[in-house]
Every structure is written in structure tokens, then in C-alpha cells.
Amino acid sequence: MNALTLPDVAAQVSRETLPLDWVGMCGIATPVLIDGQRLGATADAGVSLDDGTARGIHMSRLYVALEKLEDAPLAPSLMREILQQFLDSHEGLSRAASLSIHTDVLLKRPALVSPLAGWKSYPVSIEAHLENAMFHVELRIQIPYSSTCPCSAALARQLIQQQFVDDFANKRLEHAEVLAWLGSSNGIVATPHSQRSTATLTLCLNTDCNDMPLLAVIDNAEAALGTAVQTAVKRADEQAFALANGQNLMFCEDAARRLNAALSPLPSIVAGQVQVVHAESLHAHNAVAHSRWPREAP
Numbered sequence: 001m002n003a004l005t006l007p008d009v010a011a012q013v014s015r016e017t018l019p020l021d022w023v024g025m026c027g028i029a030t031p032v033l034i035d036g037q038r039l040g041a042t043a044d045a046g047v048s049l050d051d052g053t054a055r056g057i058h059m060s061r062l063y064v065a066l067e068k069l070e071d072a073p074l075a076p077s078l079m080r081e082i083l084q085q086f087l088d089s090h091e092g093l094s095r096a097a098s099l100s101i102h103t104d105v106l107l108k109r110p111a112l113v114s115p116l117a118g119w120k121s122y123p124v125s126i127e128a129h130l131e132n133a134m135f136h137v138e139l140r141i142q143i144p145y146s147s148t149c150p151c152s153a154a155l156a157r158q159l160i161q162q163q164f165v166d167d168f169a170n171k172r173l174e175h176a177e178v179l180a181w182l183g184s185s186n187g188i189v190a191t192p193h194s195q196r197s198t199a200t201l202t203l204c205l206n207t208d209c210n211d212m213p214l215l216a217v218i219d220n221a222e223a224a225l226g227t228a229v230q231t232a233v234k235r236a237d238e239q240a241f242a243l244a245n246g247q248n249l250m251f252c253e254d255a256a257r258r259l260n261a262a263l264s265p266l267p268s269i270v271a272g273q274v275q276v277v278h279a280e281s282l283h284a285h286n287a288v289a290h291s292r293w294p295r296e297a298p
């Protein structure tokens, strides 16, 4: 076979001299190691093309650098190493590099009361950027939970009181009769509405972290909300869930404040933003609140 020289189009001079902000590949399949689990993920890898005369970047050099994801736990330090390799392999062409990883973290969560447990999937994205030795990493995670409207609960309580007045007007109160009434459908004549809700947390991580603080973030967030959606559920678990909802009535504003208070003290997080969306059953639209920290001085 003839030893032909392969044409290298990327090395050609571009006819139109124009630097590009980002060039790379999106949706590269890769495994990642998180908390000892090997997960399937996709990666978006790219660099800036600051040399406007160069025709193209060297995609294969970015692809090869992603091999590091196979064996080392995913951490800010690992992402920095990979980004540095992107830049080293594009010396003279690129000044900025970025890498995003998208995956679903699977966690086994215990039931509230029964000995059952089940798997829950949390969509996670980690975005890292390196430019002029400035490195930052952002973790985005979605957490589903239940929220019961405090206003609706108060309105339902008022109707229950009214029903009590109607049913027991001019009657001597008998303990057994009241108890039976409380257990009847008349005793709970109205119920508050509740909704499946989602918190999207965007967290700027401490770049010295040698692991991803996923479990700490999820555990803190779910404890602060008190009404995480459940996996395996027996009746005892459902009853405990009803109690948890009753004890944690939440407007979207309440949920955003709770999450801010729970996550902002974590040492692995230097700044953050919370977006909560309550998919209302009262309306066909959603109730939404945002909160971020640290807050700029007014």
C-alpha cells in the first residue's frame, strides 16, 4: 500500500479570518465515576479558537483527553487537569477551554417507615471552564419534592370548622361521636392542594474539592424541604408522607428560602442559585421562586 500523506484540513489557513468563541463536540458518550458508581454520561468538550486564521481546532485531541474520566473519580481537580490538556494540545490556537458532563445520579433512598428502599434518579450537570488560569466549576442538580399550599390548607381548615359547626350545632359534645366524625368524610370536607415540585440548584464549587459533594447537597436539600418524593411506598409510608406534607406547608418562596439556608453554609460551595418550580394543581401555570448567594450589598 502507498504511504499517502493524509490531508489535514484543520491545519489550513482559514479564508475568513475570524476568531470563534467556542468550538468542540457535544454529546460524547463517556463513563464517569461518582461516589464509587460508574455512570453513563455525555460530555460537551470545547475550546475557543482565538487564532482567527486557523481553519479548525483538533477535535481528536479533546476527545483523547476525556479518557481520564474513565478511571479517576469525577472531581473539580480532575476536570481542571482535562481542561489544561485541552489548552496544552491547542497551544497558540486557544486560550479558553470548557467541559460539561451530563448524567443521572442514582441513589437508593429508604422509605419513611417501612423497611423498603428504592432508587431515585437525579439529573446532574457539571460545567467547568478554564481561561487565563482562572478555573471554575458549577454543579447543577434537580431535586423533586412535594409541596402543599399553606393558603389552601388554611382555607380547608376553615371549611372543616364550618362543617363541625353545622354538624354539632346545639348538641352536647360526646367524645366518641366527635372521634367518629373526625374519621368520616364530613370530618375532612376539604383538602388543600399539593403539587410535585422541582428545585434546580446551580452551585459554584470550591475548586480544591477532590470529589463531587452530591450526596451532601441532596441530603441537605431534602432534609430542608422535608417532603422529598418517595420510592417504594407502603401505607405506613404514605401516612408518614401525609404528615410530612402537613408539617411542611410551603409556598414556592418558603422552599427557596429553606434551600438557600440549608446549602449556603456548605464549605464545598462558594456561591449558589436556587430555582424552585411548583407545578400548581390550582392553576395551569407554575409558581416559581429564585434565590442566590452571596448577595451583593444593596
Ligand SMILES: Nc1nc2c(ncn2[C@@H]2O[C@H](COP(=O)(O)OP(=O)(O)OP(=O)(O)O)[C@@H](O)[C@H]2O)c(=O)[nH]1
Residues within 6 Å of the ligand: 008, 010, 055, 056, 057, 058, 059, 060, 061
Ligand atoms: N476541526 C474540525 N474537525 C472535524 C469537524 N468535523 C469532523 N472533524 C474531524 O475530526 C478529525 C480529528 O481532527 P484532528 O484532531 O485535527 O485530527 P488529526 O489531524 O489526525 O490529529 P492531530 O495530528 O493531533 O492534529 C478530523 O478527521 C476532522 O476532519 C469539524 O467540524 N471541525
